[in-house]
Amino acid sequence: MTADAVRVLVPVGMLGGGFPPDSVARARELGADVIAVDAGSTDSGPYYLGAAAAKTARAAVARDLRLILLAARDAGIPVIVGSCGTSGTDAGVDWVAAIAREIARAEGLALTIARIYGEQDPAALLPLLEAGRIRPLPPAGPLDAGTLLGCSHVVGVLGLEPIAAALDAGANLVLAGRATDTALIAAVPLMRGRPAGPAWHGAKIAECGGLCTTNPGGAGVLVTFDHDGFTVEPLDPAAACTPLTVAAHMLYENRDPFLMREPGGTLDAAGARYTALDPRTVRVEGSAFEPAAQYTTKLEGATPAGFQTTTLVGIADPRVLARLDEFRTRVLRYLTNGVVRDLGLAPGEFDLQLRAYGHNALRPAGAAVPVAPSAEVGLLFTSTAADQATATEIARYANPVLLHAPLPGASALPSYAFAGSPAETERGQVYQFTLCHAVDVGAPDELFRTELEEIR
Amino acid sequence: MTALGDVARLIRSKNAGPFWLTIDVFFAGPADFRRAAASPLTDPELIAGLYQVPADAVQVFLLDQLDAIKISFPRPVVQGALTDADLHAGQQYIPLLSIELPPEDPA
Numbered sequence: 001m002t003a004d005a006v007r008v009l010v011p012v013g014m015l016g017g018g019f020p021p022d023s024v025a026r027a028r029e030l031g032a033d034v035i036a037v038d039a040g041s042t043d044s045g046p047y048y049l050g051a052a053a054a055k056t057a058r059a060a061v062a063r064d065l066r067l068i069l070l071a072a073r074d075a076g077i078p079v080i081v082g083s084c085g086t087s088g089t090d091a092g093v094d095w096v097a098a099i100a101r102e103i104a105r106a107e108g109l110a111l112t113i114a115r116i117y118g119e120q121d122p123a124a125l126l127p128l129l130e131a132g133r134i135r136p137l138p139p140a141g142p143l144d145a146g147t148l149l150g151c152s153h154v155v156g157v158l159g160l161e162p163i164a165a166a167l168d169a170g171a172n173l174v175l176a177g178r179a180t181d182t183a184l185i186a187a188v189p190l191m192r193g194r195p196a197g198p199a200w201h202g203a204k205i206a207e208c209g210g211l212c213t214t215n216p217g218g219a220g221v222l223v224t225f226d227h228d229g230f231t232v233e234p235l236d237p238a239a240a241c242t243p244l245t246v247a248a249h250m251l252y253e254n255r256d257p258f259l260m261r262e263p264g265g266t267l268d269a270a271g272a273r274y275t276a277l278d279p280r281t282v283r284v285e286g287s288a289f290e291p292a293a294q295y296t297t298k299l300e301g302a303t304p305a306g307f308q309t310t311t312l313v314g315i316a317d318p319r320v321l322a323r324l325d326e327f328r329t330r331v332l333r334y335l336t337n338g339v340v341r342d343l344g345l346a347p348g349e350f351d352l353q354l355r356a357y358g359h360n361a362l363r364p365a366g367a368a369v370p371v372a373p374s375a376e377v378g379l380l381f382t383s384t385a386a387d388q389a390t391a392t393e394i395a396r397y398a399n400p401v402l403l404h405a406p407l408p409g410a411s412a413l414p415s416y417a418f419a420g421s422p423a424e425t426e427r428g429q430v431y432q433f434t435l436c437h438a439v440d441v442g443a444p445d446e447l448f449r450t451e452l453e454e455i456r
Numbered sequence: 457m458t459a460l461g462d463v464a465r466l467i468r469s470k471n472a473g474p475f476w477l478t479i480d481v482f483f484a485g486p487a488d489f490r491r492a493a494a495s496p497l498t499d500p501e502l503i504a505g506l507y508q509v510p511a512d513a514v515q516v517f518l519l520d521q522l523d524a525i526k527i528s529f530p531r532p533v534v535q536g537a538l539t540d541a542d543l544h545a546g547q548q549y550i551p552l553l554s555i556e557l558p559p560e561d562p563a
Contacts, residue, residue, distance in 0.1 A: 045536035139530040367551035
């Protein structure tokens, strides 16, 4: 261990994902300076942002956070949690804060909690849009006011600066709204003057916990930052980081294999050299960070896309499966016409999908295979409309057709296999991602608000 | 005939944010990497045809230090749209498994 080391313990890729308790309890023994963990992502889709709801089980988040807070108290170090409540809305920050307060009371923990809020009122962003300060990120086009105002929730993605300010203000538990995964890990090394290239690169490597190790489903990692680079090792003594597992993680969920944009600049890992220090520890040097002329805050927004009802129908009849594309097209056309004719809806007022799971449902359009290879196919019927009652009315209208639709020329009435009773399932409101834009900000914390609270 | 799926050590597809899809293909060594690099896998026109995206939006990265090939393009449909059947894009590498590789380099 070198004297200039700053050590960040990343217990797991997502708070609530679970980890071996021993792996985090070693924080003091390992000399960790901070525990950093991500609690969200856009990767679970637009619902969690649109509805400001967490995708994780509350009990799972409480289990993980308790182990982390106890280990942090033992080591006398702070904890940083980002993208609270999956999408990092204000409600998500409050949700994790409530869990933290319960743990603090039960365990007698003294906490100074910083809640960093990053939700944006779409109307309040309008002047920024009109001032030309909101720019599209590829592949999006320019933002229009209607799209912005249509969002049910918008979050700004925060960088390390509000986190660093919260730690400087004395927080030992930082609960951040939507944040880059890397900012949580890079914050303390950068606060202590470690170079930006290795700080952001090491943060990217560690952001998914054990995913950069030979045991991706196991414990997290410890990243040690110094003045020349960083080293990464698994918390699981039986796992290893190899130059390959570490370098490969730079590619993960990243459009470019070397470049990664942060609010204040761009990580360039093209010159990074990965070397094995021992069979389970990797040293990385040579990463660079190019500061941007303009600091930007990325926006994420989701818009209501109607209410949905689904019906799952199983088909195993080989005669139907042999003509499944024709069957599907006919059923969909029949129902679309019928909804207009019998329910009185205009074509633009509803959306019907009939996805054939087992036959091209997952294949991209240009790679469809002609005949269903499966012995059984599940047809997922989806109706989406302006309100739940209408979506369900459509599904009920479709029910006898989905149950009995005959092949052309058939003389007997077939019955297919509904998955349950009632046949239809109401899914509530659904959403779509609409923002892929960034705001030119005057200061890194322009769009963020921090509240401190003491628990004694 | 050898297919990509028989040779690659790991193929994975995933969202890179809600608007991009990225596919990583890893090989056990330089020989396999070179065969794949010379195959239609690295042809933006083939990728564009399979995924119905513009060829000029397809980015292909040949990473010889890692013996890996990375392919990124805008998602054919935005993640979570009504027509999106693969929310995490985790199954979108499947059509690439059957791409045929050229014969092994005798050198």
